[in-house]
Every structure is written in C-alpha cells, then in structure tokens.
Amino acid sequence: xxxxxxxxxxxxxxxxxxxxxxxxELLEQHFPDHGNWQGTNGGKVTVGFLTYIxxxxxxxxxxxxxxxxxxxxxxGYCLGEADLxxxxxxxxxxxxxxxxxxxxxxxxxxxxxxxxRLINVYQLSVQEEPIRLDAMITQSHRSASGEFxxxxxx
Numbered sequence: 439x440x441x442x443x444x445x446x447x448x449x450x451x452x453x454x455x456x457x458x459x460x461x462x463e464l465l466e467q468h469f470p471d472h473g474n475w476q477g478t479n480g481g482k483v484t485v486g487f488l489t490y491i492x493x494x495x496x497x498x499x500x501x502x503x504x505x506x507x508x509x510x511x512x513x514g515y516c517l518g519e520a521d522l523x524x525x526x527x528x529x530x531x532x533x534x535x536x537x538x539x540x541x542x543x544x545x546x547x548x549x550x551x552x553x554x555r556l557i558n559v560y561q562l563s564v565q566e567e568p569i570r571l572d573a574m575i576t577q578s579h580r581s582a583s584g585e586f587x588x589x590x591x592x
Contacts, residue, residue, distance in 0.1 A: 444512050452489045453516040459555050461485055462517075468548035469538045477526045480535050482517045487532055489513075499532040 456462070462481030471480050490502050506513060506527040514522035525531075539545060562569065 442511060444509055446512050448493050449489055449509060449512050450516050452492055453485060453513075456485045456488060459552060461488075461552065464548055464552050464555075468544050468551065469535075469541070472534075477531075478517070478519050478522050480538065482519055482522075483526050483531060484535055486513055486517060486527060487535070490527075499529045499536075502527045502532060503529065 462479070462485045465481035465484050466479055469480060477483075486506065487499070487502055490505050491497050494501075494505060503524060507524050510522060510524055514520060
C-alpha cells in the first residue's frame with residue numbers, strides 16, 4: 439500500500455465556510471455546466487479555486503493545478519468528490535468558469551440568492567430602546583511603542 443502525506447492547512451475550514459452558505463449549489467443553479475463539461479461540477483471546482491485564492495493569497499489561475507496536485511486527497515474529501523482529479527483545476531477549466539460568471543443578469547440573480555443566505559436584516563426600533571456603541575477603556579500592560587502609544591493617536 440502506498441501512502442501520501444498532504445498538508446491540510448486551512449483547506450477544510452475554508453471549504454466548510456463556503457459550503458455553509460451553499461455556494462457550490464447556488465453556482466450550479468445559476469451557472470449550470472455546459473453539456474460538454476466533464477469531471478467535477480463547476481460549483482465545486484469554483485469552491486476549490488476560491489479555497490486556493492484564500493489559502494495561498496494568490497489569484498493566478500496558472501498555479502491552481504500545481505497546488506491541487508499537492509492537495510488532491512484533501513480537496514476531494516472536503517468537497518465530497520471521491521472522483522476529483524487534478525485536471526478539474528486546469529487553467530482552461532477555470533477560465534471557462536470565469537467566463538460563465540461574466541453574465542451580468544445571472545450574476546445578479548446569484549448574488550441576490552447568496553446574500554439572502556448570508557445577510558440577516560433586523561427591524562430595530564430605536565425609539566423604544568436606543569442602541570449604544572460606547573468605547574471600552576481597558577488597561578494594557580505593554581510598552582508604549584508602535585500601535586500602542588500614549589496620547590491622541592491611541
């Protein structure tokens with residue numbers, strides 16, 4: 439039996455946060471895969487790409503395939519895709535996804551649906567009970583230098 443060691447880093451956390459909002463399902467709903475699309479669906483590939491962007495602080499699509507090669511087992515497990523392949527993250531596939539997302543009307547509908555899952559709006563009555571945003575004063579046992587200074591700049 440051959441074993442492979444992968445660095446997990448922040449990949450499970452990032453993918454879990456994306457999945458909490460139903461990102462991959464919404465992407466599939468608003469930007470469905472073309473009939474000739476092969477492999478993992480575009481929603482899950484996009485979540486993998488966004489995970490790369492946030493994990494590596496790099497938005498270049500040319501490096502995603504190399505990164506996915508090093509993380510393929512972790513990505514497959516976290517995305518729930520046992521058949522995930524490195525070729526699902528080629529720069530050609532990612533370019534096709536980005537072109538799909540350039541449809542302004544589909545993007546507006548997706549954004550509206552996604553924001554409904556992310557943003558909570560509360561009707562607060564300020565006349566009945568005011569909302570206070572007071573500054574809190576605390577003591578700190580640090581030397582006065584850098585960001586922790588005396589005077590008006592504190």
